[in-house]
Amino acid sequence: MAPLQTFHDSLLAALRLIVTFDPDLVEIVALSLKVSLVGVGLAAVIGLPLGAALAIYPFPGRRAIVLVLDSFMGLPPVAVGLIVYLLLSRSGPLGVLGLLFTPTAMIVAQTMLVLPIIAALAHQFLKDLWHEYAEQLRSLGVGPRQALLTMLWEGRFSLTTAVLAGFGRASAEVGAVMIVGGNIEHATRTMTTAIALETSMGNLSLALGLGMLLMLLSLLINGAAYVIRDLSSQRP
Amino acid sequence: MTTTALPLELRGLAWEAGGERRIDGIHLDLAAGPRTVILGPNGAGKSLLLRLCHGLLTPSAGTIAWRGPAASEARARQAMVFQRPVLLRRSAAANVEYALRVRGLGRGERRARVAAALARTGLSDRARQSARDLSIGEQQRLALARAWASEPELLFLDEPTASLDPAATHAVEAVIEAMHLAGCKIVMTTHDLGQARRVADEILFLHRGRILERQEARRFFDSPATEEAAAFLAGTLKW
Amino acid sequence: MERRPFLRRLAAAVAGIALAAAFAGNAPAGDRFILVASTTSTQDSGLFGWLLPAFTKATGIEVRVIAKGTGEAIKLGETGDVDVLFVHDKASEQKFVADGFGVRRYQLMYNDFIVVGPKTDPAHIAGGTSAADAFKKIAGVEAPFASRGDDSGTNKAEIRLWKAAGVDPEPGSGKWYLKTGSGMGPTLNTAVAKGAYALTDRGTWIAFKNKGDFEILVQGDKALFNQYGVILVNPARFPSVKVADGQAFIDWLISPAGQETIASYRIDGQELFFPNYAPGS
Numbered sequence: 001m002a003p004l005q006t007f008h009d010s011l012l013a014a015l016r017l018i019v020t021f022d023p024d025l026v027e028i029v030a031l032s033l034k035v036s037l038v039g040v041g042l043a044a045v046i047g048l049p050l051g052a053a054l055a056i057y058p059f060p061g062r063r064a065i066v067l068v069l070d071s072f073m074g075l076p077p078v079a080v081g082l083i084v085y086l087l088l089s090r091s092g093p094l095g096v097l098g099l100l101f102t103p104t105a106m107i108v109a110q111t112m113l114v115l116p117i118i119a120a121l122a123h124q125f126l127k128d129l130w131h132e133y134a135e136q137l138r139s140l141g142v143g144p145r146q147a148l149l150t151m152l153w154e155g156r157f158s159l160t161t162a163v164l165a166g167f168g169r170a171s172a173e174v175g176a177v178m179i180v181g182g183n184i185e186h187a188t189r190t191m192t193t194a195i196a197l198e199t200s201m202g203n204l205s206l207a208l209g210l211g212m213l214l215m216l217l218s219l220l221i222n223g224a225a226y227v228i229r230d231l232s233s234q235r236p
Numbered sequence: 237m238t239t240t241a242l243p244l245e246l247r248g249l250a251w252e253a254g255g256e257r258r259i260d261g262i263h264l265d266l267a268a269g270p271r272t273v274i275l276g277p278n279g280a281g282k283s284l285l286l287r288l289c290h291g292l293l294t295p296s297a298g299t300i301a302w303r304g305p306a307a308s309e310a311r312a313r314q315a316m317v318f319q320r321p322v323l324l325r326r327s328a329a330a331n332v333e334y335a336l337r338v339r340g341l342g343r344g345e346r347r348a349r350v351a352a353a354l355a356r357t358g359l360s361d362r363a364r365q366s367a368r369d370l371s372i373g374e375q376q377r378l379a380l381a382r383a384w385a386s387e388p389e390l391l392f393l394d395e396p397t398a399s400l401d402p403a404a405t406h407a408v409e410a411v412i413e414a415m416h417l418a419g420c421k422i423v424m425t426t427h428d429l430g431q432a433r434r435v436a437d438e439i440l441f442l443h444r445g446r447i448l449e450r451q452e453a454r455r456f457f458d459s460p461a462t463e464e465a466a467a468f469l470a471g472t473l474k475w
Numbered sequence: 476m477e478r479r480p481f482l483r484r485l486a487a488a489v490a491g492i493a494l495a496a497a498f499a500g501n502a503p504a505g506d507r508f509i510l511v512a513s514t515t516s517t518q519d520s521g522l523f524g525w526l527l528p529a530f531t532k533a534t535g536i537e538v539r540v541i542a543k544g545t546g547e548a549i550k551l552g553e554t555g556d557v558d559v560l561f562v563h564d565k566a567s568e569q570k571f572v573a574d575g576f577g578v579r580r581y582q583l584m585y586n587d588f589i590v591v592g593p594k595t596d597p598a599h600i601a602g603g604t605s606a607a608d609a610f611k612k613i614a615g616v617e618a619p620f621a622s623r624g625d626d627s628g629t630n631k632a633e634i635r636l637w638k639a640a641g642v643d644p645e646p647g648s649g650k651w652y653l654k655t656g657s658g659m660g661p662t663l664n665t666a667v668a669k670g671a672y673a674l675t676d677r678g679t680w681i682a683f684k685n686k687g688d689f690e691i692l693v694q695g696d697k698a699l700f701n702q703y704g705v706i707l708v709n710p711a712r713f714p715s716v717k718v719a720d721g722q723a724f725i726d727w728l729i730s731p732a733g734q735e736t737i738a739s740y741r742i743d744g745q746e747l748f749f750p751n752y753a754p755g756s
Contacts (some may be wrong), residue, residue, distance in 0.1 A: 089554045089555075090554055090555035090556050090713060090715055091554040091555055092554075095555075095715075100556055101539065101541060101556070132322060133322055135287075135292055136316075136318060136322035138292060139290060139292065139314075139315065139316040140315075140334075140335050140382075141312060141338055142338050143338075154324055154325055182541035183541075183542070184540060184541060185523075185539075185540070187539050199660070199661070199664070200515065200519065200657075200659075200660030200661050200664075201519050201660045201682065201683065201684065202660055202663065202664060202682075202683040202684040202686075203684050203685075204684070204685055
């Protein structure tokens, strides 16, 4: 099929799905958002303080941890998926939890994937910021825990960027969620695994349409974040 | 103040970095009362000495000790203002309030002190503005307001007006004067001779990490005891 | 700041919601479902969309299918991660049971493979009745051939045909013999794009939407019949296997109702799967 025809058809396919609120599509989109947002949320809750701690507290082995974290930013999703799969398999150490092929497993995999990104970026942003603040905060008698919280708040704009970068990675990946989720219809099928499936069935227009929809969602979420940034940068 | 952490006693204080002794063999007693200005050329170690006294740096040798009855509270009774004001990304009032919350003050007490501090530094109408949007002179006054709000008995200032124009410098010096009159001990570094003349009650002249002279201000400017000090005042001191 | 306790509460709320959402998505207690490992070719044929709702309607048991290549599907059974296998490679299935991973193999249905290729047919195999002969001709002119190369049932059938043709395609790997290591769909995508011959099951081919100028060139050879088997994973080995519901699925599949449902699945009016359960098979 001529490429231009495919693009034209996929635009139509995407529009048709959106306008008719196709229930299967709604289900897939809802699951994608849930998995990625929760995964990124958990990664942020763990990763932001971790990155901040690495930036602020001097302790032996810190540089080694930073090096490891920076390298893990480039973890291939499919490798992370495989690791989580082996952990959660019935024959694996955490098999008793019965989490394989559930959305929870997908969230776990995405959290593991995104955590190094958020922590490493947070560390890099805050290390520079800390230079600016360290002496004054110590002069004011700010304790270590309070310093960490203050720095997280001071750096909130750059840290939002880090979290968005994490979200971009999570919502776009297919390797990890495919392996640990199994792409089960009505249970663990996300936008990316659906795209993979439709492609493999030769429904290229539909697959591309879903892809465009995914990009649109990503645009909306980033847009919302920017609006929030703008609004909050006007208040003191 | 009836109880105080002062005097601050430095004995044989030294600090080195990169194999070089940047502060060398300082013996000093800082007592309440006179405004002490540390004078000296660039690289003399003025900022280092201030940071050592305030506890931001650890000495390589020698001792720093607070000898007053309230010595155990010394940490909470000091404040420092830096050459460039470091303010948080929030309103002017919130910046002052932050410092007080760190000290564990209750909300009512905080509010009162914030309002008073802003009033005393002429920043009341800036209270709700983002601190980073203030002019640099106003920001430095805000840093002083923040320091004042915690009611320190000792205020360290490291070249506080080096980045400011004459009008802002004047405003800042007025605040420093007010704090002095309220009973706060002032210890300030500067390389601005005019400022030293205006502000100092006593001068510590620092050169290459050592205190070469300690003198009542007028006498220092009229007749410095050492060659280096004379050369410095004449503008001919070579590093 | 007043913000601090608010932020803490907000963070706690967000964390709470996140955890709730994370677990709420999984089947609430009371939802009955079994996990079935099957192959991508079966899934791509659309059979499950027809077959499973009928079973769920009859029994209230939901069936969740994880579709992989046959090799991977069997591996899922060997690690106890699924309840039932629904695959098409008799030798591997028998070994699975013999090794103690499965309880018993039931012969279920068959579909057939076909050889597809470009209209231009460089190896001139169109209309042939022997798949092995066709393969010999393809190798003879080194015409491009897309293989799944993924240890799947389809792949193993393909390898058996090369053997029957007396040809070893491996030396041509990367030149005319293209091993995609993928499922049937992606392999067909590659085949169409490169004008390469391919062995595919009829079901996937009929449902495939990207045929380009390809046609069915060889079909009907007995050697192209593809037998399916269904096996319950051994609960003695993996206590977590849902024995009752898994066996209910198998029982339904081999029942007249199940077999009839299989036979009635059509695409373009064509029957794809031919039920052939016989007791004692």
